[in-house]
Structure formats: C-alpha cells, structure tokens
Amino acid sequence: MNELNVRSEDFENEFQKVLMRGKMDIKEVSKIVQGLLDEIISEGTEAILRHIERFDQWKPQCFDDICISPSQCREAYENLDQKLKDSLHIAYDRIFAFHQKQKTKTWLDMEENGTILGSKITPMERAGLYIPGGKAAYPSSLLMNAIPAIVAGVRDIIVCTPTPHNEPNSLLLAALHLCNITQIYKVGGASAIGLMAYGCENLEKVDVITGPGNIFVATAKKLVFGEVNIDMIAGPSEIGIIADSYANPTYVAYDLLSQAEHDEMASSILITPSKELIDAVKAEINRILPTLSRKEIAGKSIANRAVLIWSENLAQSIELMNRLAPEHLEILTHNPFEHLPYIKHAGAIFIGENSSEPIGDYLAGPNHTLPTGGSARFFSPLGVEHFMKKSSIIAFSSQAIKEKGEFCALLAKTEGLQAHQQAVLERLKK
Secondary structure, eight states: OEEEETTSTTHHHHHHHHHTTTOOOOHHHHHHHHHHHHHHHHHTHHHHHHHHHHHHSOOOSSGGGGEEOHHHHHHHHHTSOHHHHHHHHHHHHHHHHHHHTTOOOOEEEEOTTSOEEEEEEEEOSEEEEEOOOSSSOOHHHHHHHHHHHHHHTOSEEEEEOOOGGGOOOHHHHHHHHHTTOOEEEOOOHHHHHHHHHHOBTTBOOOSEEEOOOOHHHHHHHHHHBTTBEESOOOOSOEEEEEEOTTSOHHHHHHHHHHHHTTOTTOEEEEEESOHHHHHHHHHHHHHHGGGOTTHHHHHHHHHHHOEEEEOSSHHHHHHHHHHHOOSEEEEESSSGGGGGGGOOOOSEEEESTTOOHHHHHHTSSSOOOOOOTTGGGTOOOOOGGGGEEEEEEEEOOHHHHHHHHHHHHHHHHHTTOHHHHHHHHHHTTO
C-alpha cells in the first residue's frame, strides 16, 4: 500500500494523484453508452431485451419476462430467516425515522400590504431507483433509495436491478416487499438508466433517477440528466480516516478494508500524525486481509488505491482531508467532536470509535448514497429533497402593485422588454 510523508519534497505531487482518485475516463465509455441509449430511444423494449441477453447472459422473450412480481418478493420475505428479517426491519425503521425529519412543507408568507409569497412543495410523481447487482447484491441500497422516496410521497417507484443469469437475489426481493415496491425490472447498467429515463411502450418514463453504479451507470446518468433529474454522479466507494495515537489500529484496519472489499477501484485513506499508528495499521491489514472472503478484490484495492499519510499534526490532517472531500469520513481521535467544526467537505462523518462506517451503510439512519471522488465539495447525500420539487407562489395585492409596479416597469424598460413593461403599467391604470 502507498505511504506518503508530508515532510517529503515530492509530497504535493503525490497528493495531487490522490486528489484525482475519482476521475473517470468516460470519453470512450460515453460513446458506448450513448449507443445503448440511442437504441432504447429508437427501439424501446426490443433493445432492452437484446441488452439483457448481451450483458446478463439470459434471454428474455418479452417484456413480461423481465418483470419481478410482488408475489415473488413476498415469498422471499416470508422465507427469510427471522433474525435477518428483524435486521431488515430495524434498518427500515431507523432510516425512515431519520428521513422523516428531512421532509419540508409548503409555506406561505403574507406581507403587510396583502401580498402572499411562498413555496409549494410537491413530490415527484415517478422515481426510478437503480440498485446494483453485479459483483454483489445490495438490499441496503434499496432501503436507502426507496425510503426517502416513500417519505417524500412519490406516487410510483420503479426499481431496476441487474440479475445475471436470471437469478434475482432473495434478500433484495425481501427488501422490495418490505418497501412495498411493485414495479421491478431485471435490467441493469446503462440500459436500466435508459429505460427509466426514456421509457418504452411498456413503461412510462420517470422524473428522477437515483442510485449508485459502475462507470457505465454513472455515464448514462450524466447523459440523461436534463431529460430527467438525477441524484449525483458517483464513482467507486471511498473512506477517509483522521486518527491519532489514541485510535485502535485493528478498528482502523477493518474500516479501511470495509471499503476495499467493495471494489478494486475503492479508495481507503488514513491521515494521521502518528507513525506508530501507520505501522500498526499496516501490520493489521496484512494480518486480516488473507482471512476475508473478498480478499482478491480487497487486496487489489489496498495495493493500488490505499494511501497512508503521515502528517505533522491533527490540524494538518484535517486540512488535507478537507481537500480530499471523502465520501465517508471517520474521526478516530481522543476528543473527536472537537474537530467537527473544522470539517468542511465530507459525504458522511462518523465520530468516535463506535461509529464504524458499516454502521452507516446499514442502519444508523442517514443515507449511504453519498458523493464520491471529491464531489462532496458540492453534492450532498441522497435525501427526501431529491424526490421533491418546489414551485414558487406569488400573489401580489392591489396595494403592492401600486407600490412596486413602476419600479418593475422601469427594470423591464431598461432591459428592452416592452411587453413586460406594459403588462405591469396596464395594471397601474386601475
């Protein structure tokens, strides 16, 4: 794994490479994805069926073949181990309770002259959720994407997920039943994004698409943005840890590995002023890694994308981490809350040694669909607001138009818009 020392003359050049960790070369991918999207636009269902045969190694004969029925989901839920069923319910309840607090309401404000201004909050009518299913199936991603939509009051929730060899994941089916989702389609990758964005003869297009995915999914979301809204363009998962000599090296090692086992392209980054901790964490990673079921994936991630940075002090650790703007940020220091005010950019912040990042992945409550690759500088976690839209409300009173009309007309005249000007002046003739 890579080690950097801020005292090194070449540190800044090496750190710039870490800052570029989320950069995706989508030029060639864009051509491929645009071709797939164009086929869906022109051919609809036929293109979708052909793409599934090509990418998921099974051959649906018609659109009904790619549908997952509510009864199939219910059966999976009923056959689920009780302990696992309880775990799903605990996660659902905590995620729902957290997102319920995010919901905003329509508001109106009346001025003294009788003018009413406000904002009307309306849920999206149709939301499309993409749930990955390639290297692994992620029922947790279903909960994290579906529950905010449910809280928002979305009328129709559509789920697309890849099912290689036509083998749906039973735990995902159970989670779909728990969320009472009935429109589920066995299609993945860019094709799923295209289906939800453009629709076909069998399915009406959605208004917003959310959910993580690989570079093809991310590129497709970028290309369809404007046709529909999207949550964000996310890349490989990542974790940043700020720690001092107080931190438990075993905890740190497991938390770094928890991201590494996601994907070979995942990034695990530790910044600490303690060289002793770096050495101890390295030893723990080398001890733990061979025991993991996904050791090959995690091993490639650690070898190529993990970075251990030896800083001068905690203040510098925070400064460097703010430049990284990580998806997940853990603060494992003696007094972690005292550093919170200085954190500027992070998707989710985990404070203290009991707040392991996997707790956030599954059942802490906040959403685990987070900005990656430094985009936490301008993107926020997925939330209820992604499934709602605002309409401004303007109701000018007679007194208000008399008081403000001439000023408005003058501004319109100055911009050379005569009809705008006259539309206001006509009302002043009353």
